[in-house]
Amino acid sequence: MHPLTIQSGQDGQSPPNGLAAAGPAFDLVIFDLDGTLISAPRGGGRHVRVPGSGETLAVLRDSGARLALASLCGRGFLADGMERLGLSAEVDAGRCLDSPGCSDKAMMVADLLLEFDTRSAVVIGDTRGDGAAAWANGLPFVHFVGTGADPASVPGSDATIDRLVDLPRVLDRRPRRLRELWIELDRPSGLALVGPAGSGAGLVARDLARALAAVGVAATTAPRQALGGEADEVAERRVLEDLLEIDALVITHGPAAADGWPSDCLEAVLEATAPQALREVRVRSAVLGGAAGQEAALERSSLEAEHVARVLAASPPIRRLGTGSPLDLPDRR
Known part of the structure; x- marks a missing residue:
């Protein structure tokens, strides 16, 4: 076999008589925000980036994946995470409770699947609600417990990680x-x-x-x-x-x-x-x-x-x- 490849179609499916190009494990990786990519220091204070988040997002982007946020917060909190903490340069889209038609996290995930026109997606989060939003859309869920979540709090998770830097290996x-x-x-x-x-x-x-x-x-x-x-x-x-x-x-x-x-x-x-x-x-x-x-x-x-x-x-x-x-x-x- 010859190792010749050409680009796949935009819908992620190989075109007729076209050879598949290498691509990411999942087209779209959807992150929860608070408790997953950012967290408040113990004792309170403004939110900061979770260790390893920048490295993890860079690895996923380099693989060709698109990245998105789905957070049960208002527009102001999402904007703070996107702008003050630099996520706007690393994430392709975000949804919150102020986003049109997004009154819960499952609806946010569904809306992101529509925007990116893919069913190849995975959800990463720290709570049972994040898992429920993934499963409501027929997607796998990776439970992140690195900010203190109980590993047993989301039974049925497809994978559990305690460091964000382990995520690319799990998806691979x-x-x-x-x-x-x-x-x-x-x-x-x-x-x-x-x-x-x-x-x-x-x-x-x-x-x-x-x-x-x-x-x-x-x-x-x-x-x-x-x-x-x-x-x-x-x-x-x-x-x-x-x-x-x-x-x-x-x-x-x-x-x-x-x-x-x-x-x-x-x-x-x-x-x-x-x-x-x-x-x-x-x-x-x-x-x-x-x-x-x-x-x-x-x-x-x-x-x-x-x-x-x-x-x-x-x-x-x-x-x-x-x-x-x-x-x-x-x-x-």
């Missing part, structure tokens, strides 16, 4: 695990990630391509949209055949990416799995247009899940990846 678990997985599969030249909407299959495919690009392995992704319609299947087969002419790893993904394609073209089939409740949260939070649009998306996701079950019952996957906690991607063999 995802690309590192994806590279390890590709090696464990004996470096296939074509693989499929199968799963319905909300399963995380598309992001895993994209992030695998990015992770391999970072070590000089060319890869491209091909979404599978159809649920088995003959016309769509023929068109998608042609796309795959064209992609297989490229000297690069081809990663297909979608509700049944292995169904209807030549079995000898794809050396490995993986299933992306997440609890139904989490899939529904992810689907709802990704859909604009109100309840009707969300219900339609949920119905389609349910049909996709049934289709995936039928396909994989006949041809079981090599691996099942638990995508409920995107930081770790554990195997479910």
Whole structure:
């Protein structure tokens, strides 16, 4: 394989016949403010930066990630943190209780996902409310306890850190695990990630391509949209055949990416799995247009899940990846 890469599209998905470029573990990193990036000295006084915050933000920015704040404060407190403490030069956006449409932290997180047009995001904070805001949007949560939070106060956190400088290493678990997985599969030249909407299959495919690009392995992704319609299947087969002419790893993904394609073209089939409740949260939070649009998306996701079950019952996957906690991607063999 040639280590050739070109830029991905702005939506974070590789363009047709385009090789993926290396990118950050998560497109967007959303921080709580008070207790996470800044804190008040013991005994009171004006807030100061948390040790390691500047170094951590610089490392994340250098990786290509965008950075944002979501804080249960007013405009004045946010401005003080942004201006007096220098965060405005390091953070791309901020939300507070005075931001339009942001009456709670979950709404702030949702609004930031819309602004940056991504579902590849993670929330960092020190309280149970920060975790709830992440999970309400189907995102992973890293619990920061370095300013005195109880490590056990947010059960179910995807990771816990007591130093901000450890955050980049924790977030890098995802690309590192994806590279390890590709090696464990004996470096296939074509693989499929199968799963319905909300399963995380598309992001895993994209992030695998990015992770391999970072070590000089060319890869491209091909979404599978159809649920088995003959016309769509023929068109998608042609796309795959064209992609297989490229000297690069081809990663297909979608509700049944292995169904209807030549079995000898794809050396490995993986299933992306997440609890139904989490899939529904992810689907709802990704859909604009109100309840009707969300219900339609949920119905389609349910049909996709049934289709995936039928396909994989006949041809079981090599691996099942638990995508409920995107930081770790554990195997479910």
